Amino acid sequence: MAAAGAVSRVATGAITWVAPGAITGVATAAISGVATGAITSAATATWATVTAGTTSVGRPRSASSEVAVSNDGEQHDPPPVLTHDDGVIAIDTLTAGMTDVTAGYLIDAPRPALIECGPALTIASVLQGLAALGLGPNDLAYLVLTHIHLDHAGGAGDVAAAFPNATVVVSEHGARHLAEPDRLNASSARVYGPLFDTVYGACTPVPAARLRSVADRDELDLGAGRVLELLHTPGHAKHHLGVVDPDIGAVFSGDSVGVQLPGMTELRPATPPPEFHLDAALRSLDRYRQRAPGRIYLAHYGPVEPADAVLDQAEEQLRRWVEVAEQARDEAHTLGLTGTHELDHVAETLQHRFHVQPPATEEAGGGDTADDADDADVTDDAGSLDDARLRLLNDTRANAAGLLRYLHRRDTGELTALG
Numbered sequence: 001m002a003a004a005g006a007v008s009r010v011a012t013g014a015i016t017w018v019a020p021g022a023i024t025g026v027a028t029a030a031i032s033g034v035a036t037g038a039i040t041s042a043a044t045a046t047w048a049t050v051t052a053g054t055t056s057v058g059r060p061r062s063a064s065s066e067v068a069v070s071n072d073g074e075q076h077d078p079p080p081v082l083t084h085d086d087g088v089i090a091i092d093t094l095t096a097g098m099t100d101v102t103a104g105y106l107i108d109a110p111r112p113a114l115i116e117c118g119p120a121l122t123i124a125s126v127l128q129g130l131a132a133l134g135l136g137p138n139d140l141a142y143l144v145l146t147h148i149h150l151d152h153a154g155g156a157g158d159v160a161a162a163f164p165n166a167t168v169v170v171s172e173h174g175a176r177h178l179a180e181p182d183r184l185n186a187s188s189a190r191v192y193g194p195l196f197d198t199v200y201g202a203c204t205p206v207p208a209a210r211l212r213s214v215a216d217r218d219e220l221d222l223g224a225g226r227v228l229e230l231l232h233t234p235g236h237a238k239h240h241l242g243v244v245d246p247d248i249g250a251v252f253s254g255d256s257v258g259v260q261l262p263g264m265t266e267l268r269p270a271t272p273p274p275e276f277h278l279d280a281a282l283r284s285l286d287r288y289r290q291r292a293p294g295r296i297y298l299a300h301y302g303p304v305e306p307a308d309a310v311l312d313q314a315e316e317q318l319r320r321w322v323e324v325a326e327q328a329r330d331e332a333h334t335l336g337l338t339g340t341h342e343l344d345h346v347a348e349t350l351q352h353r354f355h356v357q358p359p360a361t362e363e364a365g366g367g368d369t370a371d372d373a374d375d376a377d378v379t380d381d382a383g384s385l386d387d388a389r390l391r392l393l394n395d396t397r398a399n400a401a402g403l404l405r406y407l408h409r410r411d412t413g414e415l416t417a418l419g
């Protein structure tokens, strides 16, 4: 507990910035044993919710949390912040007002780097969290974006404005869309539908002079010998970057390894249109393997390990999803289904095969919980909330659409090496 007015920070890693007068607190990560042979969330760590004057430590905010944030310039509660045992500080972006959907990761170094910032709509809360950690306006050196999908990068312009010294680091294949996000916003509005306004918000532009567009294997110097390696890892998106931190043996994988929310026992691949590319995705996993990391930080959500088993599972899941989608597509053609009906059939088949049963609806009598969730108030109970999280960021229908497009382009010879 921090006394009012004191600066208090307890963390396993070395913290190099302290804002005078700021009340900060980060709980020491209490790491539990990792079961051998199993892929686990890497740390059962203690959460700290940083509030003015006190540090309260508890579990992540519950599903029915009253958290409501918007990018309206008002004062916001800082988001849950968690320091892992390797010093990586996870900041919950509170995407859609929900915990455990999208994380930003702050790397503590002489030149601190934030990896991912989340969507524009909830960026005020993330900025509040960075301030509560003691980061002054001149302290952030880098915002690193694994890719420019709005759930990862939508708030980049706001971060650039709040931290005038920060360089926004993005793939050379995605940079121009951040400087002039009109096309990005227009295509995102088409993909997300109503969620564009209610969950993401429009990406605000990053001044071109603030962007650093990087190529494969470029390095980012964080000072004191700490260097991040940036790998071009297409598959989920053509312009995807993986961030390797050799100092702690970690990879920040964005969406390239898949999605595994707390409570899920296995990864789900993220295969959205229009750029999903199986071979590129598999090559990207191989490139991570070559770095032999111990731990992988998923944007959705949190660290998983051991990394070699995670990468094997990611590969297996990618192959299975493509295989099931291909069978379902062929079946649809046999049945004479085309267009939306073909997509429906593939999505339903994937849903049936890979559905993650939300815990709270297991006893509900075997109904199709995915359909039921359409009408559910997502804050009603833990089950519908889990389902809502998954649907928000790893919707089976979006995966089906991406897989169908991939199969079509593969079979018509339209694929390039990247997507």
Ligand SMILES: [Zn+2]
Residues within 6 Å of the ligand: 147, 149, 236, 237, 255
């Ligand atoms: Zn993405």
